[in-house]
Structures are given as structure tokens and as C-alpha cells.
Amino acid sequence: MSWPTSWRPDLSEEADPLDLGGPLLRRLERLTVHARRPFPGQAAGARRSPRTGSSVEFADFRSYVPGDDFRRVDWNAYGRLDRLMLRLYHAEEDVCLTLWLDTSASMRWGTPDKSRFARRVAGGLAYAALTGFDRVGAAGFADDGVRRMPPLRGRAAAPRLWRFIADLDGGGRTSFSAIARAPRPLPGISVIISDFLDEDGPEPALAALRGARQDVLLLQVLAPQELNPELSGDIELEDIESSRRVEMTVTPAVVASYRAALEQHTERLAALARAYGAGYEVISTDQPLDALLTGEMRRLGILR
Amino acid sequence: MRLLAPAAAAFAVTLPLIVLLYFLKIRRPRVSIPSTLLWRRAVRDRQANAPWQRLRFSWLLLLQLLVAAAMVGALVRPALARQSTLSGHTVILLDTSVTMQATDVAPNRFALARQQVRDLVSGAGSGDRVTLVELGPVPRILATANGDMAPVYRALDQLSPHAGAADLQQALALAASVASRGESTRLVLFSDGIVAPLRAAVTLPFPFEYHRVGLSAENVAITALDVQGQAAARRAFVRVQNFGRQRHHVNVEWHVDGRLADARALDLDGAGAAEVTFAVPPGARTVQGRLTGGDFLAADDVAWGVATVPKRLHVVLVTKGNVFMQRALQLRADLDVKTIAPAAYHYDPSVDMYVFDGFAPSPVPSTPAWFVNPPQGTFGVGAATGVGLLRAGQAEDPLLQDVDLRDVHVARSADLGHNSFGGRVLLDSAAGPMALVRESPTRAVLVGFDLHSSDLPLRTAFPILVDHIDSFLLPASVGPRAYHPDEPVLIAPVAGGTMVTVTRPGGRRDNLGLGGGALTPLAYANTDDTGVYAVEQRTTAGVTVSQFAVNPSPDLSDISPRERIDLLGSAPGAAARQTTDLVELWPWVAGVALLLLTAEWLVFHRGL
Numbered sequence: 001m002s003w004p005t006s007w008r009p010d011l012s013e014e015a016d017p018l019d020l021g022g023p024l025l026r027r028l029e030r031l032t033v034h035a036r037r038p039f040p041g042q043a044a045g046a047r048r049s050p051r052t053g054s055s056v057e058f059a060d061f062r063s064y065v066p067g068d069d070f071r072r073v074d075w076n077a078y079g080r081l082d083r084l085m086l087r088l089y090h091a092e093e094d095v096c097l098t099l100w101l102d103t104s105a106s107m108r109w110g111t112p113d114k115s116r117f118a119r120r121v122a123g124g125l126a127y128a129a130l131t132g133f134d135r136v137g138a139a140g141f142a143d144d145g146v147r148r149m150p151p152l153r154g155r156a157a158a159p160r161l162w163r164f165i166a167d168l169d170g171g172g173r174t175s176f177s178a179i180a181r182a183p184r185p186l187p188g189i190s191v192i193i194s195d196f197l198d199e200d201g202p203e204p205a206l207a208a209l210r211g212a213r214q215d216v217l218l219l220q221v222l223a224p225q226e227l228n229p230e231l232s233g234d235i236e237l238e239d240i241e242s243s244r245r246v247e248m249t250v251t252p253a254v255v256a257s258y259r260a261a262l263e264q265h266t267e268r269l270a271a272l273a274r275a276y277g278a279g280y281e282v283i284s285t286d287q288p289l290d291a292l293l294t295g296e297m298r299r300l301g302i303l304r
Numbered sequence: 305m306r307l308l309a310p311a312a313a314a315f316a317v318t319l320p321l322i323v324l325l326y327f328l329k330i331r332r333p334r335v336s337i338p339s340t341l342l343w344r345r346a347v348r349d350r351q352a353n354a355p356w357q358r359l360r361f362s363w364l365l366l367l368q369l370l371v372a373a374a375m376v377g378a379l380v381r382p383a384l385a386r387q388s389t390l391s392g393h394t395v396i397l398l399d400t401s402v403t404m405q406a407t408d409v410a411p412n413r414f415a416l417a418r419q420q421v422r423d424l425v426s427g428a429g430s431g432d433r434v435t436l437v438e439l440g441p442v443p444r445i446l447a448t449a450n451g452d453m454a455p456v457y458r459a460l461d462q463l464s465p466h467a468g469a470a471d472l473q474q475a476l477a478l479a480a481s482v483a484s485r486g487e488s489t490r491l492v493l494f495s496d497g498i499v500a501p502l503r504a505a506v507t508l509p510f511p512f513e514y515h516r517v518g519l520s521a522e523n524v525a526i527t528a529l530d531v532q533g534q535a536a537a538r539r540a541f542v543r544v545q546n547f548g549r550q551r552h553h554v555n556v557e558w559h560v561d562g563r564l565a566d567a568r569a570l571d572l573d574g575a576g577a578a579e580v581t582f583a584v585p586p587g588a589r590t591v592q593g594r595l596t597g598g599d600f601l602a603a604d605d606v607a608w609g610v611a612t613v614p615k616r617l618h619v620v621l622v623t624k625g626n627v628f629m630q631r632a633l634q635l636r637a638d639l640d641v642k643t644i645a646p647a648a649y650h651y652d653p654s655v656d657m658y659v660f661d662g663f664a665p666s667p668v669p670s671t672p673a674w675f676v677n678p679p680q681g682t683f684g685v686g687a688a689t690g691v692g693l694l695r696a697g698q699a700e701d702p703l704l705q706d707v708d709l710r711d712v713h714v715a716r717s718a719d720l721g722h723n724s725f726g727g728r729v730l731l732d733s734a735a736g737p738m739a740l741v742r743e744s745p746t747r748a749v750l751v752g753f754d755l756h757s758s759d760l761p762l763r764t765a766f767p768i769l770v771d772h773i774d775s776f777l778l779p780a781s782v783g784p785r786a787y788h789p790d791e792p793v794l795i796a797p798v799a800g801g802t803m804v805t806v807t808r809p810g811g812r813r814d815n816l817g818l819g820g821g822a823l824t825p826l827a828y829a830n831t832d833d834t835g836v837y838a839v840e841q842r843t844t845a846g847v848t849v850s851q852f853a854v855n856p857s858p859d860l861s862d863i864s865p866r867e868r869i870d871l872l873g874s875a876p877g878a879a880a881r882q883t884t885d886l887v888e889l890w891p892w893v894a895g896v897a898l899l900l901l902t903a904e905w906l907v908f909h910r911g912l
Contacts, residue, residue, distance in 0.1 A: 109337075197342070213809070258342055258346040265341075
């Protein structure tokens with residue numbers, strides 16, 4: 001697939017603040033965002049809708065009732081069965097992809113930086129959705145609320161969306177209740193990108209999004225220093241968000257205990273996601289973005 | 305084991321400091337992380353929030369304390385005496401004095417020192433030479449071995465400690481005499497360092513190594529036992545002294561002729577002393593004081609005394625009147641003095657001593673006698689002449705001991721320059737001899753001047769001089785005082801004696817022959833045992849028995865082991881070198897510290 005030259009995005013620094021780069025964008029153009037289950041859209045798009053419609057993909061028959069569009073009567077069936085039957089097709093409607101970006105202070109940590117990595121992932125997913133004629137909305141959330149951009153459509157909206165994502169202010173504490181309190185997004189796909197390192201967990205958000213008919217995917221972004229800590233000796237750890245301090249002597253045994261606690265934490269998140277019919281994946285900021293978007297996301301089924 | 309740098313033990317203060325550091329909060333570097341959520345879960349069981357929790361058992365703390373202790377142990381430089389360092393000729397001095405019986409080390413100092421000597425000798429090689437010298441009251445060479453050390457072992461087995469002091473001066477001289485010129489020789493002394501004071505500085509031509517034996521100074525001793533008073537009311541004074549630093553409770557038992565007669569309890573502070581008085585019943589022969597209560601040296605817990613009433617001696621003063629002489633003679637309690645006029649004199653063989661003043665009998669009696677101001681012609685005495693100041697006839701004459709003759713004048717005296725009395729000059733002057741003293745044929749003293757012609761009777765020197773002369777003329781068989789082990793005892797033979805026999809406390813008898821009945825005192829030196837000795841003197845008239853006691857010397861009751869042997873200030877290296885042939889252990893202790901440190905590192909990284 002190729003675009004008309006006038007539609008190619010401007011990849012200058014100004015227009016590509018997330019530094020996605022041309023090669024990656026070209027590969028993303030060949031991918032489309034898919035929900036793991038059908039859902040109704042608002043405008044005709046390239047996605048199958050749970051509602052039957054007028055596309056070419058046959059769905060079912062049903063008996064004619066007065067008021068039905070007479071043009072959809074299957075006359076061949078009438079000839080064989082002598083009954084008026086309506087031929088039903090899957091409607092092809094657009095998908096609304098909502099990207100929820102954790103903008104709390106804890107995301108601005110790690111090498112590579114978790115916040116930047118999360119924004120690049122979001123930018124890539126957004127671009128894939130826009131080029132697939134889907135609508136894409138974005139929101140940054142923290143304990144001070146949600147800053148949201150209404151859904152946009154068309155690849156020409158990509159630079160605007162990227163700029164919004166890049167310009168999301170950071171700070172505050174992680175709060176998934178902010179998602180629950182936010183206006184409901186259009187039915188579609190919600191991707192929550194966060195480090196999920198908060199006391200309360202994402203359950204309020206999952207419950208709210210399920211009620212908003214969202215196919216939810218949790219992407220937990222962690223820095224390599226969180227997956228394999230390099231701390232040792234007598235130190236005082238300070239929580240960036242809460243300023244809470246913990247004195248400890250980090251020994252190999254303590255590091256092993258940390259890894260066990262991390263594994264327990266991710267298992268608990270995965271179980272929670274399963275309970276709400278959501279997907280869940282841990283990604284490390286040292287993963288190549290190209291491989292993540294065009295490989296890992298395809299394996300997860302969100303991009304095809 | 306010895307500590308060569310004991311001051312370094314001050315570093316042990318690091319041990320409580322380490323414990324203290326576990327109380328204190330560590331100044332930890334701060335690290336900002338996205339969330340402490342997972343870390344708090346990881347250290348939930350390890351975090352210490354309260355000080356008392358920090359004192360829970362910790363392998364790290366234990367190992368750090370052990371490392372610190374081992375490092376302090378290395379810093380104090382522990383050292384062991386080398387066991388197998390014999391080379392060339394080794395002269396070993398083994399102390400056998402009474403203080404080596406102290407039991408402050410098990411089983412006692414002597415046994416421990418003997419074992420150390422055995423250990424040292426066991427390291428001798430085939431070409432090594434060992435000489436074993438007993439450091440006792442009379443040092444002697446016990447054995448010399450070359451290669452085969454069997455003679456040394458046999459001599460050690462037969463050795464036992466004495467009751468007397470160690471004569472280090474003589475032992476060092478003996479050791480120096482056995483060292484061959486040109487041979488590599490060293491001297492090793494095993495002792496507690498309590499030796500008789502050196503009489504002169506010692507210069508040793510070889511290294512001198514002192515192995516100290518003993519630990520404690522705790523000892524209580526009877527330092528004196530003295531029987532005093534007349535026959536009717538005799539009492540004994542017993543002095544008990546604590547030589548240690550701790551308070552001691554002791555019982556003083558009083559035995560009369562072997563039977564317990566009395567007992568007293570005493571509490572003695574450190575370095576304290578007390579005197580106890582006991583009654584001596586009439587007819588008692590020997591008394592004994594004995595301490596019970598326990599200390600480290602039993603040898604000085606007992607002392608003996610002779611309680612026999614001295615024999616009364618009859619003295620006749622023949623004079624026209626001499627109050628000075630009469631009073632001076634009566635000062636001795638055991639003398640019955642009778643004064644008669646020259647006209648009343650007649651010889652009485654039962655009289656023990658005559659004092660002739662201004663009179664000379666004819667014939668001269670064979671009884672010991674004074675002849676004061678004899679008439680001219682007696683013993684060849686010449687006419688009276690003017691004199692002046694008196695002076696001693698001989699320097700350090702025992703009869704003039706403590707007699708001060710300064711400014712003593714004599715106005716007139718007979719000329720004794722050409723006498724037939726014999727003997728030696730006791731008192732002299734510029735004009736000639738003033739007094740003579742002789743021992744044969746009969747003990748007698750000749751004084752050439754009238755006491756009234758001199759200021760001598762007015763001086764304190766006079767009664768002292770009279771007492772000395774009386775003791776010379778009427779010698780006791782043995783002196784009345786108590787003796788110390790290995791001290792020679794002078795025994796005065798009685799007139800007409802043929803045999804002197806001394807019975808030791810253990811019952812062993814020593815016969816002392818008399819050279820033709822001479823009255824020269826006999827020196828008896830076998831007094832190495834403490835207790836009561838009996839002296840029997842046989843004469844044609846029968847047997848006279850006297851006794852004397854040998855008690856431990858109070859100089860040896862201070863059993864505190866001496867840190868070093870003082871060779872009277874001999875310059876180290878030039879005169880005597882005290883070398884310490886020691887194996888230092890600090891490298892091993894430091895190695896242990898290193899191993900512990902490694903273990904601590906491993907434990908830290910395993911997170912125990």
C-alpha cells in the first residue's frame with residue numbers, strides 16, 4: 001500500500017516529535033489495529049462491526065418483516081423457499097483507539113526513559129490506527145486528572161496527535177481512578193500504558209472501561225533497572241512520587257526477594273486483566289521499538 | 305604464653321564500638337526510584353525499625369566481632385617460648401627455693417618449671433650439650449649431657465624444692481665456670497625470680513634468658529615467733545603478715561609440745577599484718593604456730609619456737625664496792641649475781657663465772673672470769689700510767705659490736721704492754737692496751753683500769769659491752785634466736801665435751817666431732833629443713849641437751865613472681881643480656897583474622 005505523495009507525513013523534528021522515523025512508519029502503514037472482539041463503530045470503516053450491515057461479508061439470514069429495506073431481500077432464497085428472507089452482512093465500521101498514557105512522575109525514570117518510550121509506543125499505535133482509517137484518541141492521566149484529546153481520524157491528524165502526546169505534562173502520582181472518573185470513550189480499544197507501580201492497582205479503570213465497551217490492553221512499561229536492579233549496599237530509597245523513604249541494606253538475597261516481589265506483582269496484574277477480559281503485557285524500555293510494534297504487538301493481536 | 309605488646313589490648317575498645325555501630329543509624333546514600341512498593345515488600349522481614357531489633361542475632365555482627373578480636377589478638381603480639389631451640393651449649397638453671405612450692409600454678413611452680421625444662425631438653429639435637437644446675441641455697445651442677453639427655457631427665461626426676469632461698473649469685477658464677485671458651489653458650493633460668501639479693505654485679509659472657517614461673521602474690525605467713533618473759537609468766541608473740549593484695553581470713557593454731565593449745569581467727573587486709581599473743585605454760589619445751597585458711601604457699605604457714613627455760617647461771621662479783629659492774633651484771637635475767645668482799649672469797653667450782661674487781665685470787669680459778677683493775681704484778685701487769693681516749697683493739701671485734709667508744713676516756717690504767725695473760729687486745733689506747741680477752745686455757749677478760757677512773761660506766765656502751773663479754777664467757781650451746789633455713793648455726797661446745805650430735809626435725813642425726821675438746825664454736829650448716837633441732841653434747845658428766853628452731857625466712861614470703869632479674873644494673877649487652885627466645889604467634893592470629901574477614905565477605909554477599 002502506498003500513499004499519495006501529498007499525504008505522506010512530514011517527518012521533520014517538528015512534525016515527528018516522538019522520533020518514530022520513516023522506516024518504522026512505513027512498516028506501520030501496512031498494519032491495522034484490531035480488537036480481539038467485534039464492536040460497533042460510528043462511521044463506516046475497515047473493521048467488522050457486531051452489527052450486520054451492507055458490506056460484502058455474509059453474516060446470516062433472517063425473515064423479512066415489514067419496514068425492512070426491500071433491496072436486501074434475497075430473491076434467490078425466495079425462489080427456492082417461497083419465503084421472503086433478508087440476507088445479512090457484517091457491517092464494516094471504524095474503530096476508536098483510545099491511548100491512556102501514565103504521565104505520573106514515576107514514568108520519568110530509567111534508562112531509556114520510561115515516559116519517552118511509552119509515548120513512542122503510543123505514537124506508533126496511533127499512527128497504525130490512523131492509517132487504517134480508525135479514529136484515535138489520547139489521554140494522559142495522573143492523580144491530578146486526565147488531559148484528553150478527542151478522537152481524530154485520518155493520517156493527516158498524526159502529527160497533531162503526536163504533538164499532543166509529546167507535550168503531555170508529567171508529574172504527580174499514578175492514579176487509575178482518574179481514568180474511571182474521565183468521560184467514557186467511544187466504544188473501541190483502550191490501551192493503558194503505565195508502569196503500574198501504585199498501591200491501588202488498575203481495577204477502577206478496568207471496571208470503568210469494561211462498562212464503556214472497551215477492549216482493554218494493559219502495557220506495563222518497566223526500565224531495565226527495574227527488571228534487574230543494580231543496587232547494593234546500605235542505601236536509602238526514595239519514592240519519586242510519594243517521597244517515602246526506605247532504609248535498607250541491599251544484598252543479593254534482597255535483590256532476589258525484589259525479583260520475587262516483582263514477579264508476584266506482574267502475576268497479580270495479569271490475573272486482574274484476565275478477570276476483566278483485558279490483555280496484559282510487560283515491555284522493557286530497552287526493547288527495540290520497531291520490533292515491539294511490528295512484532296510483539298502483532299503477537300498480541302492488537303496489530304495485524 | 306606472653307604478650308609482647310600488651311598495650312595494644314586497648315584496641316579491644318573496637319569490639320563494643322562495632323556493637324554500638326549496630327545501634328546507630330548508618331548515613332546511607334539516597335537513591336530515587338519510581339516506587340518503593342516492591343522494595344518494601346522485598347525487605348518486609350529484613351527491615352529494622354527499632355533499635356532493639358538491630359541487636360537480633362546477626363552472622364555479620366558475630367563475624368565482625370571475631371575479626372576485631374583476632375586483629376587485637378595479633379596486635380598484642382602473643383608469643384610462646386620456643387620449645388626446640390637448643391643449640392650449642394645450654395646451661396639450665398632450675399630454681400628449687402622455697403617459693404617454688406607455691407601452688408598458684410598447677411600443680412606448683414617447681415613442678416611446672418621442671419616440666420618446662422623437660423620440654424626444652426626434649427628439643428635437643430644430637431650435637432647439643434645441656435648442663436643442668438640446681439638454683440637452690442647451695443647451687444650445684446646436677447647433670448651434664450651431650451646428645452643423650454637421659455642424665456638430665458634422671459636428675460630432674462630426683463630433684464625437689466628446698467626450704468631456703470636461691471643463691472643466684474653463686475649459681476651464675478657456677479654457670480659461667482662451665483661455659484667453654486669459644487663455644488656457643490646460653491643460660492636459661494626457670495624461676496619465679498625470688499632470689500637472694502645479689503652481692504655484686506654479674507657479668508655474663510653469654511645470653512641470659514629468664515622464664516618466669518608463677519602468677520600470684522597471694523600469701524599469708526607467720527613471719528616471727530618469739531618466746532619472752534620469765535619462767536612463771538612466759539608468753540609467745542606470733543606475727544602474721546598478708547603479703548598479697550586480697551583480704552584473707554586465717555586461723556592461727558597454737559601447739560605446745562605437739563598438742564593444740566589455742567587458736568585465734570584473724571582477718572588481714574591486703575599487705576596487712578597482726579600480732580597474736582599466746583600463753584606458754586610452764587614446762588613447755590617447744591611451741592608451734594600454724595596457719596590454716598589456705599594460700600598459695602604452705603611452707604611459711606608454720607613456725608616453731610623453743611620454750612625451754614634458760615638455765616640460771618651463778619656469778620660472783622668480788623669487789624670492795626663497784627655499783628656500775630653490779631648493776632650491769634644484773635641486767636641479764638638468767639644471771640644470779642652475788643657480791644662478796646675479797647676477804648670472803650673462796651673458790652667454789654659450782655660458780656659459773658667470777659668477776660674480780662681490784663682483786664686477783666691465787667691461784668687463778670679455771671672458771672671463766674673478769675679481772676678488772678688487777679693488782680700490779682698479776683699476769684705481769686705493770687704500774688698505772690696516764691691514758692686518755694679509748695679505742696677498739698681490732699676493727700669489727702664481735703665483742704665491740706654496737707659499743708660506741710667515741711669520747712670515752714680513762715684517767716689511769718695499769719700497763720698491759722708486757723702481760724702474761726695472752727689473748728687479743730679488746731680495748732686499746734695511745735698509751736697501750738687497756739683490755740685483753742682470751743679463750744684458753746680458760747675464757748677470761750682482763751681490764752687494766754678501775755671503772756671509777758673512766759667515764760665508760762656512764763655511757764650506754766658499758767652495759768652492752770658487759771653483756772657481750774658475759775655471753776663470751778658464758779656461751780650458750782646455741783644462740784637463743786630463731787634461725788632460717790641454710791643459715792649456719794654456731795654451737796658452743798661445753799667444757800669437757802666429747803661429742804656433739806644434732807638431731808634434725810625429720811629424725812636424722814648428725815655427729816659433729818670435737819677437735820681435742822677445743823672450745824671453738826662448731827658451725828652446723830645442715831639447716832635446710834624447718835622445725836626444731838636438738839643439740840646433744842656428751843661430757844664425762846653426762847649429756848646436755850639444747851634446742852634451736854629453724855623457721856622460714858620472711859624475706860621469702862613475698863611470692864610475687866618478679867618480672868625480670870635485676871643483675872645490679874649491669875648494662876644490657878655489655879654485662880648481661882636477657883634474651884627472649886620466643887615464637888611470635890601474631891602471623892597466625894592475623895591469618896585467622898583474614899579467614900574470618902573472608903567469611904564475613906561471603907556471608908555479606910549471600911545476604912545471611
